Amino acid sequence: MHTIETRLCGRQASVAGITGFINRHLGDGPFSRVEVRYSIAAAAPFSAQAAKQAIGNLLRENGMLATLVSVRVHEGPLDAVTGEHVLRLVPAAVPARAAAGAPDAPWPRWLSRLLPRRLAPAAPPAAPPAPLGISAASAVAHLRLAVKLAAAHSAPDGGEVAQARITVRLPLLHAALQPLVDENAVETHKSLAEMLRRHGLEPASTFKVRYVFVPRAHGDGTGLATESDIDVALRRAGPDAAGGTAAPEPTRAPPVSAWRKAPPAETSTALPAGTMMPAPAPLVTIRVLGTAWEDFALPFELHRMALPLTFNRQLLADAGFGKLHPRLLQVASNSVPLLIESAAGGGFTVCPAPRHAGGAARTPMYHQRQSRQALAGALPVPAGRVELLVNAPGGVLDGASGEVVPALVIEVLAARLA
Numbered sequence: 530m531h532t533i534e535t536r537l538c539g540r541q542a543s544v545a546g547i548t549g550f551i552n553r554h555l556g557d558g559p560f561s562r563v564e565v566r567y568s569i570a571a572a573a574p575f576s577a578q579a580a581k582q583a584i585g586n587l588l589r590e591n592g593m594l595a596t597l598v599s600v601r602v603h604e605g606p607l608d609a610v611t612g613e614h615v616l617r618l619v620p621a622a623v624p625a626r627a628a629a630g631a632p633d634a635p636w637p638r639w640l641s642r643l644l645p646r647r648l649a650p651a652a653p654p655a656a657p658p659a660p661l662g663i664s665a666a667s668a669v670a671h672l673r674l675a676v677k678l679a680a681a682h683s684a685p686d687g688g689e690v691a692q693a694r695i696t697v698r699l700p701l702l703h704a705a706l707q708p709l710v711d712e713n714a715v716e717t718h719k720s721l722a723e724m725l726r727r728h729g730l731e732p733a734s735t736f737k738v739r740y741v742f743v744p745r746a747h748g749d750g751t752g753l754a755t756e757s758d759i760d761v762a763l764r765r766a767g768p769d770a771a772g773g774t775a776a777p778e779p780t781r782a783p784p785v786s787a788w789r790k791a792p793p794a795e796t797s798t799a800l801p802a803g804t805m806m807p808a809p810a811p812l813v814t815i816r817v818l819g820t821a822w823e824d825f826a827l828p829f830e831l832h833r834m835a836l837p838l839t840f841n842r843q844l845l846a847d848a849g850f851g852k853l854h855p856r857l858l859q860v861a862s863n864s865v866p867l868l869i870e871s872a873a874g875g876g877f878t879v880c881p882a883p884r885h886a887g888g889a890a891r892t893p894m895y896h897q898r899q900s901r902q903a904l905a906g907a908l909p910v911p912a913g914r915v916e917l918l919v920n921a922p923g924g925v926l927d928g929a930s931g932e933v934v935p936a937l938v939i940e941v942l943a944a945r946l947a
Contacts, residue, residue: 533557533618542614543573544580548587554618559593561621565600567614575614577601596621668705671759673724679761680728682834682848689733691766693721695740699758703742706759710740725763733766762832765812811836811871812944817850820857820935821922829853833944836877840939841866856927860920860937865894867917869941872909879915879941880907896922898938913943 533554537546547565563584567575581600588596603609672695679693695710697703710717722732813836817829831848842861845851851858868880881895881904893903898916908915919937927934 531620533620535616537614537616538612539572542568542571542612543575544583547580547614547616548583550616551584551587551618555591557618557620558591558596559621560588560596560618562597562599562617562619563588564617564619565614566603566617567600568603568609568612570610570612571614572612663701663705665705665709668702668709671702672706672761675757675759675761676721676724677728679763680725680730682831688765689731690725690736690763691733692737692739692764693725694762694764695738695759696762697740697742697759698744700744702758703744707740707742710738730763735766764833765835811877813838813869813877814942814944815840816940816942817845818916818938818940820937821918821924822935824938828940836869836871838869839866840869840941856934857937859927860925860934862894862920867895867919872911874911876909876911876913877941877943878907878909879904879917892921895919896936910941914940915942916940 535550537543537550540546551563565577565580565584567577567580577600581598584598584600588594588598603611603615675695676693695706697706718736718738721738722736725732812833814833815831817825819825819828829848829850831844840861841863842858843863845858845861865882868882869877870880871877879895881893893905895904896902896918897904897908898918901918901922904917917939919939922936924933924935926932
Protein backbone atom coordinates (compact mmCIF):
# COMPACT_ATOMS: atom_id res chain seq x y z
CA MET A 530 0.00 0.00 0.00
CA HIS A 531 1.11 3.53 -0.67
CA THR A 532 1.83 6.16 1.95
CA ILE A 533 -1.05 8.54 2.64
CA GLU A 534 0.20 12.13 2.81
CA THR A 535 -1.42 15.52 3.30
CA ARG A 536 -0.42 19.10 4.03
CA LEU A 537 -2.31 20.96 6.71
CA CYS A 538 -2.35 24.76 6.73
CA GLY A 539 -4.30 27.56 8.36
CA ARG A 540 -6.62 26.37 11.14
CA GLN A 541 -6.07 22.76 10.11
CA ALA A 542 -2.38 23.05 10.98
CA SER A 543 -3.03 22.03 14.59
CA VAL A 544 -3.13 18.97 16.82
CA ALA A 545 -6.89 18.71 16.25
CA GLY A 546 -6.42 18.88 12.48
CA ILE A 547 -3.82 16.11 12.59
CA THR A 548 -5.88 13.74 14.75
CA GLY A 549 -8.98 14.50 12.68
CA PHE A 550 -7.25 13.44 9.48
CA ILE A 551 -5.90 10.26 11.09
CA ASN A 552 -9.37 9.43 12.44
CA ARG A 553 -10.86 9.71 8.93
CA HIS A 554 -8.25 7.27 7.57
CA LEU A 555 -8.23 4.67 10.33
CA GLY A 556 -9.95 2.29 7.94
CA ASP A 557 -6.87 2.43 5.71
CA GLY A 558 -4.75 1.01 8.53
CA PRO A 559 -3.20 -0.58 10.39
CA PHE A 560 -0.26 1.80 10.11
CA SER A 561 3.36 0.92 10.69
CA ARG A 562 4.38 4.56 11.13
CA VAL A 563 2.80 8.00 11.53
CA GLU A 564 5.03 10.95 10.71
CA VAL A 565 4.40 14.64 11.36
CA ARG A 566 6.78 17.31 10.07
CA TYR A 567 5.58 20.58 11.50
CA SER A 568 6.27 24.24 10.72
CA ILE A 569 7.40 26.73 13.33
CA ALA A 570 5.27 29.43 11.67
CA ALA A 571 1.85 27.76 11.85
CA ALA A 572 -1.19 29.94 12.50
CA ALA A 573 -2.20 27.93 15.59
CA PRO A 574 0.16 27.21 18.52
CA PHE A 575 1.73 23.77 18.15
CA SER A 576 3.36 21.47 20.70
CA ALA A 577 5.25 18.45 19.40
CA GLN A 578 4.80 16.62 22.70
CA ALA A 579 1.04 17.28 22.77
CA ALA A 580 0.69 16.12 19.17
CA LYS A 581 2.64 12.92 19.83
CA GLN A 582 0.52 12.12 22.88
CA ALA A 583 -2.77 12.78 21.07
CA ILE A 584 -1.76 10.61 18.10
CA GLY A 585 -0.65 7.81 20.43
CA ASN A 586 -3.95 7.87 22.33
CA LEU A 587 -5.95 7.68 19.11
CA LEU A 588 -3.91 4.77 17.76
CA ARG A 589 -4.11 2.83 21.02
CA GLU A 590 -7.88 3.26 21.13
CA ASN A 591 -8.05 1.62 17.70
CA GLY A 592 -5.76 -1.29 18.44
CA MET A 593 -2.63 0.03 16.66
CA LEU A 594 -0.26 -0.60 19.54
CA ALA A 595 2.82 -1.25 17.41
CA THR A 596 2.62 1.92 15.32
CA LEU A 597 5.65 4.21 15.49
CA VAL A 598 4.94 7.93 15.91
CA SER A 599 7.44 10.61 14.80
CA VAL A 600 6.79 14.35 15.34
CA ARG A 601 9.62 16.67 14.29
CA VAL A 602 10.11 20.09 12.76
CA HIS A 603 10.71 20.27 9.00
CA GLU A 604 14.29 19.49 8.05
CA GLY A 605 14.43 22.23 5.42
CA PRO A 606 14.42 25.85 6.64
CA LEU A 607 12.19 26.91 3.75
CA ASP A 608 9.55 24.33 4.68
CA ALA A 609 9.84 25.23 8.35
CA VAL A 610 8.53 28.75 7.72
CA THR A 611 5.69 27.91 5.33
CA GLY A 612 3.10 27.48 8.10
CA GLU A 613 2.23 24.00 6.77
CA HIS A 614 2.38 20.67 8.61
CA VAL A 615 3.01 17.50 6.59
CA LEU A 616 1.30 14.34 7.85
CA ARG A 617 2.23 10.89 6.51
CA LEU A 618 0.45 7.64 7.31
CA VAL A 619 2.51 4.59 6.35
CA PRO A 620 0.31 1.44 6.18
CA ALA A 621 1.66 -1.81 7.58
CA ALA A 622 2.42 -4.69 5.22
CA VAL A 623 -0.55 -7.05 4.81
CA PRO A 624 0.21 -10.80 4.92
CA ALA A 625 -0.21 -12.60 1.60
CA ARG A 626 -2.93 -14.94 2.89
CA ALA A 627 -4.91 -12.00 4.23
CA ALA A 628 -4.65 -10.22 0.90
CA ALA A 629 -5.77 -13.36 -0.97
CA GLY A 630 -8.84 -13.80 1.22
CA ALA A 631 -9.86 -10.16 1.23
CA PRO A 632 -13.31 -9.42 -0.27
CA ASP A 633 -13.55 -7.58 -3.56
CA ALA A 634 -15.36 -4.65 -1.96
CA PRO A 635 -13.93 -3.15 1.27
CA TRP A 636 -16.01 -3.27 4.41
CA PRO A 637 -17.44 -0.05 5.80
CA ARG A 638 -14.85 1.89 7.75
CA TRP A 639 -17.04 2.09 10.84
CA LEU A 640 -17.22 -1.72 10.91
CA SER A 641 -13.45 -2.15 10.58
CA ARG A 642 -12.95 0.11 13.58
CA LEU A 643 -15.12 -2.14 15.76
CA LEU A 644 -13.32 -5.33 14.73
CA PRO A 645 -9.90 -6.42 15.99
CA ARG A 646 -7.04 -5.24 13.85
CA ARG A 647 -6.31 -8.74 12.50
CA LEU A 648 -9.85 -8.92 10.99
CA ALA A 649 -9.79 -5.48 9.40
CA PRO A 650 -9.96 -5.62 5.58
CA ALA A 651 -7.20 -4.27 3.39
CA ALA A 652 -8.04 -0.87 1.92
CA PRO A 653 -7.60 -0.22 -1.81
CA PRO A 654 -4.24 1.28 -2.80
CA ALA A 655 -4.03 5.03 -2.38
CA ALA A 656 -2.72 7.28 -5.12
CA PRO A 657 1.02 7.96 -4.83
CA PRO A 658 1.78 11.33 -3.22
CA ALA A 659 2.83 14.23 -5.37
CA PRO A 660 6.58 14.84 -5.34
CA LEU A 661 7.75 17.46 -2.88
CA GLY A 662 9.52 20.51 -4.19
CA ILE A 663 9.70 24.31 -4.33
CA SER A 664 7.60 26.20 -6.84
CA ALA A 665 9.15 28.59 -9.30
CA ALA A 666 7.31 31.51 -7.69
CA SER A 667 8.72 30.62 -4.27
CA ALA A 668 12.23 30.27 -5.70
CA VAL A 669 12.04 33.73 -7.29
CA ALA A 670 10.75 35.17 -4.01
CA HIS A 671 13.83 33.84 -2.22
CA LEU A 672 16.06 35.23 -4.97
CA ARG A 673 14.50 38.68 -4.62
CA LEU A 674 15.07 38.61 -0.88
CA ALA A 675 18.73 37.66 -1.42
CA VAL A 676 19.14 40.55 -3.88
CA LYS A 677 17.53 42.91 -1.38
CA LEU A 678 19.95 41.84 1.37
CA ALA A 679 22.93 42.18 -0.97
CA ALA A 680 21.82 45.67 -2.02
CA ALA A 681 21.31 46.69 1.62
CA HIS A 682 24.93 45.85 2.41
CA SER A 683 26.28 47.50 -0.73
CA ALA A 684 27.60 50.96 0.03
CA PRO A 685 26.08 53.85 -1.96
CA ASP A 686 28.07 55.86 -4.52
CA GLY A 687 30.37 52.91 -5.10
CA GLY A 688 29.98 52.80 -8.86
CA GLU A 689 27.89 50.64 -11.12
CA VAL A 690 27.30 46.95 -10.43
CA ALA A 691 29.36 44.83 -12.81
CA GLN A 692 28.42 41.36 -11.62
CA ALA A 693 25.84 39.52 -9.50
CA ARG A 694 26.93 36.11 -8.27
CA ILE A 695 24.06 33.84 -7.19
CA THR A 696 25.09 30.95 -4.92
CA VAL A 697 22.47 28.28 -4.16
CA ARG A 698 23.06 25.51 -1.63
CA LEU A 699 19.62 23.90 -1.24
CA PRO A 700 18.97 21.16 -3.87
CA LEU A 701 15.20 21.79 -3.98
CA LEU A 702 15.77 25.50 -4.53
CA HIS A 703 18.40 24.78 -7.18
CA ALA A 704 16.01 22.45 -9.02
CA ALA A 705 13.43 25.24 -9.28
CA LEU A 706 15.76 28.19 -9.91
CA GLN A 707 18.43 26.79 -12.21
CA PRO A 708 16.10 26.21 -15.22
CA LEU A 709 14.84 29.78 -14.94
CA VAL A 710 18.38 31.15 -15.05
CA ASP A 711 19.73 28.92 -17.82
CA GLU A 712 16.78 28.58 -20.17
CA ASN A 713 15.87 32.28 -20.14
CA ALA A 714 19.29 33.91 -19.93
CA VAL A 715 18.34 37.20 -21.58
CA GLU A 716 15.29 37.73 -19.39
CA THR A 717 17.20 36.63 -16.31
CA HIS A 718 19.81 39.37 -16.81
CA LYS A 719 17.08 41.93 -17.40
CA SER A 720 15.19 40.83 -14.28
CA LEU A 721 18.29 40.95 -12.07
CA ALA A 722 19.17 44.39 -13.41
CA GLU A 723 15.66 45.62 -12.63
CA MET A 724 15.84 44.18 -9.10
CA LEU A 725 19.02 46.15 -8.49
CA ARG A 726 17.44 49.37 -9.79
CA ARG A 727 14.55 48.95 -7.36
CA HIS A 728 17.06 49.08 -4.52
CA GLY A 729 18.90 52.13 -5.82
CA LEU A 730 21.77 50.38 -7.62
CA GLU A 731 22.64 50.86 -11.28
CA PRO A 732 23.87 47.89 -13.35
CA ALA A 733 26.81 48.52 -15.67
CA SER A 734 26.43 48.24 -19.44
CA THR A 735 28.48 45.03 -19.20
CA PHE A 736 26.45 43.69 -16.28
CA LYS A 737 26.93 39.94 -15.82
CA VAL A 738 25.15 37.25 -13.84
CA ARG A 739 26.92 34.18 -12.51
CA TYR A 740 24.95 31.26 -11.07
CA VAL A 741 26.61 28.48 -9.08
CA PHE A 742 25.22 25.55 -7.13
CA VAL A 743 27.34 24.54 -4.14
CA PRO A 744 25.63 21.70 -2.27
CA ARG A 745 26.45 21.32 1.40
CA ALA A 746 28.89 18.49 1.95
CA HIS A 747 28.88 18.31 5.74
CA GLY A 748 26.28 15.61 6.25
CA ASP A 749 22.58 15.63 7.07
CA GLY A 750 21.64 18.35 9.51
CA THR A 751 25.13 19.86 9.65
CA GLY A 752 26.42 22.98 7.94
CA LEU A 753 28.48 26.10 8.37
CA ALA A 754 26.88 28.74 10.54
CA THR A 755 27.29 31.46 7.92
CA GLU A 756 25.84 29.46 5.05
CA SER A 757 22.40 30.27 3.70
CA ASP A 758 20.23 28.48 1.17
CA ILE A 759 20.77 31.27 -1.35
CA ASP A 760 22.86 34.41 -1.33
CA VAL A 761 23.81 37.07 -3.86
CA ALA A 762 27.20 38.81 -3.97
CA LEU A 763 27.54 42.07 -5.91
CA ARG A 764 30.75 43.36 -7.49
CA ARG A 765 31.31 46.94 -8.50
CA ALA A 766 32.66 47.96 -11.89
CA GLY A 767 36.43 47.76 -11.99
CA PRO A 768 39.28 45.26 -12.40
CA ASP A 769 37.91 43.06 -9.61
CA ALA A 770 34.67 42.49 -11.48
CA ALA A 771 36.14 40.29 -14.18
CA GLY A 772 34.79 36.80 -14.66
CA GLY A 773 31.32 35.34 -14.55
CA THR A 774 28.85 34.56 -17.30
CA ALA A 775 28.25 37.41 -19.68
CA ALA A 776 24.70 38.48 -20.42
CA PRO A 777 23.57 37.46 -23.92
CA GLU A 778 23.24 40.16 -26.51
CA PRO A 779 19.61 41.34 -26.91
CA THR A 780 19.96 41.21 -30.72
CA ARG A 781 21.21 38.60 -33.16
CA ALA A 782 24.30 40.65 -34.01
CA PRO A 783 27.50 38.90 -32.84
CA PRO A 784 29.42 40.62 -30.03
CA VAL A 785 32.45 42.67 -31.01
CA SER A 786 35.65 40.92 -30.01
CA ALA A 787 38.08 42.86 -27.84
CA TRP A 788 40.88 41.85 -30.25
CA ARG A 789 39.26 43.37 -33.34
CA LYS A 790 40.49 46.67 -34.66
CA ALA A 791 38.43 49.78 -34.15
CA PRO A 792 35.94 50.64 -36.95
CA PRO A 793 37.39 52.82 -39.75
CA ALA A 794 35.22 55.77 -38.67
CA GLU A 795 36.89 55.82 -35.25
CA THR A 796 39.69 58.41 -35.35
CA SER A 797 40.29 58.99 -31.65
CA THR A 798 43.75 58.29 -30.27
CA ALA A 799 44.15 55.07 -28.33
CA LEU A 800 44.65 55.56 -24.58
CA PRO A 801 47.01 53.67 -22.27
CA ALA A 802 45.51 50.45 -20.98
CA GLY A 803 45.53 51.71 -17.40
CA THR A 804 43.05 54.46 -18.25
CA MET A 805 40.49 52.21 -19.91
CA MET A 806 38.97 50.94 -16.65
CA PRO A 807 37.55 53.20 -13.92
CA ALA A 808 39.39 53.16 -10.64
CA PRO A 809 37.64 50.80 -8.23
CA ALA A 810 36.14 52.15 -5.04
CA PRO A 811 38.25 51.31 -1.96
CA LEU A 812 36.82 48.16 -0.39
CA VAL A 813 37.50 46.31 2.84
CA THR A 814 36.35 43.06 4.39
CA ILE A 815 35.74 42.72 8.12
CA ARG A 816 36.09 39.33 9.78
CA VAL A 817 34.97 38.62 13.34
CA LEU A 818 37.59 35.99 14.21
CA GLY A 819 36.19 35.17 17.64
CA THR A 820 36.69 36.55 21.13
CA ALA A 821 39.69 37.40 23.29
CA TRP A 822 39.19 34.01 24.94
CA GLU A 823 38.58 31.73 21.96
CA ASP A 824 38.56 31.87 18.16
CA PHE A 825 35.49 30.87 16.18
CA ALA A 826 35.65 27.65 14.19
CA LEU A 827 34.56 29.76 11.21
CA PRO A 828 35.00 33.57 11.14
CA PHE A 829 31.94 35.73 10.60
CA GLU A 830 32.61 37.84 7.50
CA LEU A 831 31.25 41.09 6.09
CA HIS A 832 32.47 41.13 2.51
CA ARG A 833 33.70 43.95 0.29
CA MET A 834 32.32 47.11 1.88
CA ALA A 835 33.16 50.50 0.42
CA LEU A 836 35.07 53.16 2.34
CA PRO A 837 34.55 55.26 4.34
CA LEU A 838 32.86 52.74 6.63
CA THR A 839 31.52 52.92 10.17
CA PHE A 840 31.86 49.71 12.17
CA ASN A 841 29.37 49.48 15.04
CA ARG A 842 26.79 47.19 16.63
CA GLN A 843 24.16 48.03 14.02
CA LEU A 844 26.44 46.92 11.20
CA LEU A 845 26.87 43.52 12.85
CA ALA A 846 23.16 43.22 13.61
CA ASP A 847 22.18 43.98 10.01
CA ALA A 848 24.58 41.26 8.82
CA GLY A 849 22.96 38.66 11.11
CA PHE A 850 25.73 38.37 13.71
CA GLY A 851 23.22 38.56 16.56
CA LYS A 852 21.38 35.48 15.32
CA LEU A 853 24.56 33.41 15.63
CA HIS A 854 26.05 35.05 18.73
CA PRO A 855 23.29 36.96 20.57
CA ARG A 856 25.29 37.44 23.79
CA LEU A 857 28.32 38.79 21.93
CA LEU A 858 26.42 41.43 19.94
CA GLN A 859 26.22 43.69 23.00
CA VAL A 860 30.02 43.93 23.11
CA ALA A 861 30.00 46.19 20.03
CA SER A 862 28.82 49.79 20.38
CA ASN A 863 26.75 52.22 18.37
CA SER A 864 27.76 55.27 20.37
CA VAL A 865 31.49 54.53 20.05
CA PRO A 866 31.94 53.39 16.43
CA LEU A 867 35.16 52.64 14.55
CA LEU A 868 35.65 54.78 11.45
CA ILE A 869 37.55 53.12 8.59
CA GLU A 870 38.82 55.42 5.81
CA SER A 871 41.10 55.06 2.81
CA ALA A 872 44.58 56.52 3.14
CA ALA A 873 46.12 58.85 0.57
CA GLY A 874 49.27 56.76 0.19
CA GLY A 875 47.43 53.45 -0.03
CA GLY A 876 45.90 51.16 2.54
CA PHE A 877 43.47 52.59 5.06
CA THR A 878 43.20 54.02 8.56
CA VAL A 879 41.12 52.97 11.55
CA CYS A 880 40.07 55.64 14.01
CA PRO A 881 37.84 55.15 17.08
CA ALA A 882 35.43 57.71 18.38
CA PRO A 883 36.17 58.81 21.98
CA ARG A 884 34.45 56.82 24.70
CA HIS A 885 33.32 58.58 27.88
CA ALA A 886 32.60 56.87 31.17
CA GLY A 887 32.27 58.41 34.62
CA GLY A 888 32.16 62.03 33.60
CA ALA A 889 35.31 63.23 31.83
CA ALA A 890 37.18 59.94 32.12
CA ARG A 891 38.07 58.33 28.81
CA THR A 892 37.88 54.55 28.45
CA PRO A 893 39.32 53.06 25.25
CA MET A 894 36.91 51.04 23.16
CA TYR A 895 39.37 49.46 20.69
CA HIS A 896 42.78 47.87 21.24
CA GLN A 897 45.38 46.24 19.02
CA ARG A 898 45.09 42.50 19.46
CA GLN A 899 48.73 41.55 19.96
CA SER A 900 49.99 44.44 22.07
CA ARG A 901 46.64 45.24 23.79
CA GLN A 902 47.57 48.89 23.21
CA ALA A 903 44.54 51.16 23.12
CA LEU A 904 43.70 53.11 19.98
CA ALA A 905 43.74 56.77 20.92
CA GLY A 906 43.59 58.19 17.40
CA ALA A 907 43.86 57.29 13.73
CA LEU A 908 46.00 54.21 13.06
CA PRO A 909 47.45 53.91 9.52
CA VAL A 910 47.32 50.39 8.05
CA PRO A 911 49.54 50.56 4.96
CA ALA A 912 49.88 46.76 4.75
CA GLY A 913 46.10 46.43 4.36
CA ARG A 914 45.45 44.24 7.42
CA VAL A 915 44.95 44.83 11.14
CA GLU A 916 43.48 42.84 14.05
CA LEU A 917 41.68 44.69 16.83
CA LEU A 918 39.92 43.93 20.11
CA VAL A 919 36.45 45.43 20.41
CA ASN A 920 35.79 46.65 23.98
CA ALA A 921 37.81 45.93 27.12
CA PRO A 922 40.43 43.16 26.73
CA GLY A 923 39.33 41.69 30.07
CA GLY A 924 35.69 41.49 29.02
CA VAL A 925 32.53 43.42 29.86
CA LEU A 926 29.78 42.77 32.36
CA ASP A 927 26.42 41.53 31.09
CA GLY A 928 23.85 43.57 33.01
CA ALA A 929 21.11 40.95 32.59
CA SER A 930 23.01 37.84 33.73
CA GLY A 931 25.88 39.39 35.66
CA GLU A 932 28.36 37.30 33.67
CA VAL A 933 31.51 38.55 31.97
CA VAL A 934 31.33 38.62 28.16
CA PRO A 935 34.69 38.59 26.32
CA ALA A 936 35.84 41.24 23.86
CA LEU A 937 35.41 40.56 20.15
CA VAL A 938 38.39 40.07 17.83
CA ILE A 939 37.95 41.62 14.40
CA GLU A 940 40.23 41.67 11.38
CA VAL A 941 39.99 44.54 8.90
CA LEU A 942 41.70 43.89 5.58
CA ALA A 943 41.70 45.28 2.09
CA ALA A 944 39.26 43.44 -0.16
CA ARG A 945 41.99 42.35 -2.55
CA LEU A 946 43.50 40.32 0.31
CA ALA A 947 40.21 38.71 1.34
